[in-house]
Amino acid sequence: ELVDRMVNATKNLDYxxxxxxTRGNNMDVMQILHKRDENGEREKLLTLTGHAREIIRNNDTVTCIFPDKQEVMVERSRTQGFTSRIPETIDLIAAYYDFSTIGEERVAGRDAWVVxxxxKxxxxxxxxxxxxxxxxxLLKSxxxxxxxxxxxxxMFTELQLLDSIEDERFLPSISGNEFTWHQFNQHVALDENNQGANYAWQVAWIPDGFRQNSPGDRISSNTDSSMDHMIFTDGxxxxxxxxxxxxxxxxxxNGALNMGGVNVYSTTTGNFQVTAIGEVPQPTVIRMAxxxxxNR
Known part of the structure; x- marks a missing residue:
């Protein structure tokens, strides 16, 4: 019940x-704006330290602006930060995780339950x-x-709940019109096994409970390069x-790389390079890749 209430609050309150x-030896400080209204859910993230980065989410569409690289990426995905740690539905993940309340602590000057x-x-x-x-x-994950x-x-260090947030605050601070744009384009439907039956590629092994979160995508840019992309999640x-x-x-x-909780593994199959990136243990990304x- 605690986690159910957290899912509802984090997605529906304005704050x-x-x-x-913090990941490994790296630390970023970020500002977050979050709003829910009749048009859906919106969120804006700004890096306050390190490389400049601006992430704007409008429901399922995420726009990432990288001024240093002069690149913009538009995708359908859950954004980084707090909402990426919110389970989609408790019923979906209860078969693969156990939940327990283990204590109480204070975070950002606020009393919190620890779950x-x-x-499994x-x-x-x-x-x-x-x-x-x-x-x-959610104050900390x-x-x-x-x-x-x-x-x-x-972890939040400052948090303020608001009655409302002006729409203008969710606009990008940089147009990015002169940047290189990378667009994720949906081009195949999922079959009954939650994989793209008519898609050019298929992942033959995925852990129990994982499903393809979206149809296969072709990432195209305003250069000549492109690649195929699949997302799998257990919720x-x-x-x-x-x-x-x-x-x-x-x-x-090719090979494996670890970045805190993220593991990366690349291999080749025929004339193609396959790279798996996931918030899962290294053996999982290796086996999937x-x-x-x-399917050709």
Whole structure:
């Protein structure tokens, strides 16, 4: 019930705040604006430290602006930050995680319940959530490995609930018209197994409970490059699969890489490079990437 109330509060209340996002040795401080009205859910994230980044979510459409790289990416996805740690529905993930309230603490000067989410298998990570006692907002989340070691932490340092937020505050501060744009274009429907039957690629092995969150996408840009993209989720953890034709320009960088709670693995199949990126243990992304087969 606590987590159900948190899901509802975090998605439906209007608020703004500052949070710290820590992964490995990296730390970002970000500002968040969140609003829900008759037009749906909107969110804006701004990095206050490190490389400039602006992320604007309008319901399921996310626009990421990278001024330093002069790039803009438009996709259908859950954005980074607090909402990426909100389970989609408790019923969906209850078969694969156990929930328990383990104590009370204070975060950002507010009293919170502490809820532990423990995976039932080795293919996903666990989580710990700090839920505001007064309004049920998520104040802090922590991704943990099977030994309870923190892999990634997102924590509010300032939080303010608002009666309303002006629409203008959700507009991008940079137009990005002169930037390189990368667009995720839907081009296939899902079959009864939640995979694209007519799609060029299929992931032959996925952990129990994971499903394809969206049909296969073709990422195109206003340059000549493109790649295929699939997203899989169990309702709280996400894995992305990218498939790109090899060329003689870019070097092949196969192998595994760890970045806090995110694992990356690249391999080749035929004339294509397959890369899996996920908030799951390394063996999971390796097994998924190695199972990618062509439907051609």
């Amino acid at each position: 703004e705040g500052i949070f710290v996002y 532990k989410i423990t995976p 298998d080795e293919f996903r990570y666990g989580y710990q959530l700090w839920i505001d006692k007064q309004n049920y907002l 922590e991704m943990q490995d099977d030994e309870g070691t923190s892999l990634e932490t997102v 709280i953890s996400t894995v992305s699969i990218f498939i790109e034709r090899l060329n003689n320009v870019n070097p092949i960088n 190695d199972s990618v087969v062509s």
